[in-house]
Amino acid sequence: xxxxxxxxxxxxxxxxxxxxxxxxxxxxxxxxxxxxxxxxxxxxxxxxxxxxxxxxxxxxxxxxxxxxxxxxxxxxxxxxxxxxxxxxxxxxxxxxxxxxxxxxxxxxxxxxxxxxxxxxxxxxxxxxxxxxxxxxxxxxxxxxxxxxxxxxxxxxxxxxxxxxxx
Numbered sequence: 001x002x003x004x005x006x007x008x009x010x011x012x013x014x015x016x017x018x019x020x021x022x023x024x025x026x027x028x029x030x031x032x033x034x035x036x037x038x039x040x041x042x043x044x045x046x047x048x049x050x051x052x053x054x055x056x057x058x059x060x061x062x063x064x065x066x067x068x069x070x071x072x073x074x075x076x077x078x079x080x081x082x083x084x085x086x087x088x089x090x091x092x093x094x095x096x097x098x099x100x101x102x103x104x105x106x107x108x109x110x111x112x113x114x115x116x117x118x119x120x121x122x123x124x125x126x127x128x129x130x131x132x133x134x135x136x137x138x139x140x141x142x143x144x145x146x147x148x149x150x151x152x153x154x155x156x157x158x159x160x161x162x163x164x165x166x
Contacts, residue, residue, distance in 0.1 A: 021081045027114035032155030036121035038129040039147040040103040046140045047096050047103070050132075057135040061094050064135070068092035068107055068128035072120040079123065083115050090120070092128050105129055106151065116156050122148060 014020040050060045057063070069090045076084040089110040096103055107124035109117040129145045136143060153161045 019081060021083070022115070024083060024114040027157075029112055029114050030155045031110070031112050032115075032117050032153070033108065033110050034116065034118040034121035034153045035106060035108045035151040036118070036125040037107075037147060037149060037151050038105040038125040038145060040105070040129050040132045041144045041146065042101055042103070042136065042140050044098055044101055046136050046143070047098050047101065049139065050103070050136070051096060055135060056138070060132055060135045064094070064105075064128040064131040065092045067131040068105075068124035071127035072107065072109055072124040075120045075123045079119055082119050085111050085113055085115070085117060085120060087111050087117070087120060090124060092124055094128075103129075103132060105132075116153060118150055118153050122150060 011022050049055050053059055069092060071078070072087060072090045076082040087109055090107070092105065092107045094103055094105055105125050105128050107121045107128065109120040109124065111117045111120075126145075126148050129148070133143050133145060149163065150161070151163050
């Protein structure tokens with residue numbers, strides 16, 4: 001079987017194919033932004049409980065927001081080969097979509113540095129979703145998390161990227 005990815009330049013592999021941290025010492029610092037999203041699927045009743053702050057564990061969205069921000073700050077400790085970044089700003093926002101039975105999560109991270117901030121945004125969105133699950137699992141064990149993805153990134157050599165099907 002032929003590897004169809006051999007034409008790609010995988011930046012986290014060295015010449016012998018071993019995992020390696022990318023050397024960014026020669027890259028200029030620039031302003032970089034990343035936005036990532038996630039969806040939590042639940043029932044309209046759970047959304048009502050969240051909106052009215054009626055869950056025993058407390059304010060679900062405030063807790064998930066703080067968890068997402070904290071996770072972004074810890075990304076380099078969670079994801080191998082990620083550079084530690086001095087984040088300038090992290091935000092985590094939620095939209096409750098009652099008709100779809102969904103909580104839409106969007107995390108944004110901003111940094112001035114020599115490497116991108118995509119992993120921090122993805123980690124923030126993921127941990128916010130996991131926190132919502134944890135706080136609501138007593139009333140809906142069938143919740144699912146989906147669509148964890150990069151929505152937009154700016155800065156760096158690869159330039160501006162926006163997910164087309166937003």
